[in-house]
Amino acid sequence: MGGALSRERTKQWGTTYALLPLRVFLGVTFIYAACYKFTDPNYLGGLANPQSFASMTQALRSSSPIGPLLSLALHAPTAFALAFAVGELAVGVGTLLGLLGRLAAVGGALLNLTLFLTVSWQTTPYFLGNDLIYLMAWLPLILAGTPYLSLDAVLWPRLAARRAEEPRGARA
Numbered sequence: 001m002g003g004a005l006s007r008e009r010t011k012q013w014g015t016t017y018a019l020l021p022l023r024v025f026l027g028v029t030f031i032y033a034a035c036y037k038f039t040d041p042n043y044l045g046g047l048a049n050p051q052s053f054a055s056m057t058q059a060l061r062s063s064s065p066i067g068p069l070l071s072l073a074l075h076a077p078t079a080f081a082l083a084f085a086v087g088e089l090a091v092g093v094g095t096l097l098g099l100l101g102r103l104a105a106v107g108g109a110l111l112n113l114t115l116f117l118t119v120s121w122q123t124t125p126y127f128l129g130n131d132l133i134y135l136m137a138w139l140p141l142i143l144a145g146t147p148y149l150s151l152d153a154v155l156w157p158r159l160a161a162r163r164a165e166e167p168r169g170a171r172a
Contacts, residue, residue: 016148019140026108026137027096034089037081044078053081056119064118087111095141098150105141112138 037043045052054077061070073080087107094104112135120129127133146152 019144019146020149022137023095023098023101023141023146026134026141027092027094030088030092030095030108030111032092034085034092037085037088043085044081046077053077053084060118060121063122065121066114066117070118084111095146098146098148098152099155101146101150101152102142105138105145109135109138109142 040051042049042051043053045054047054047058049055054074057070057073057077057080061067061074064070088111091104091108091111094100095108112131116129116131116135120126120131123129
């Protein structure tokens, strides 16, 4: 009897925390990617620097299915480069801490979709590019959120309890 109970508890624990390693990996990876961009002296360089955001965006514009959107980014490449890095940082922190976990996962998926449609678009065969697998890795977190070992697990129940205590007419 004790063995069956232990197996059931182990199975329940595994099911409950199954997405935690994925969440930690994606969160740390996105924080690292953002920090890398913030500390790279070439990232915010202009078109003359071949390693800059502007230069890479210019080069990818003609081969990407979202080329017209990339043209928009070239009107203010520094602002777009900073927005991308800040987005990665926000997604990484949100995912790692489990703060607005679903929103962070949607943000991560959108960033990886952008990278797939630009940087990885010409990669053949497609499975050699890593952005598509990152995009797919976000889907379980979009569906499940971050309900365990997260700020969402702490904050949302408290907010719901506080709202339940309010008189009905007070929520106008």
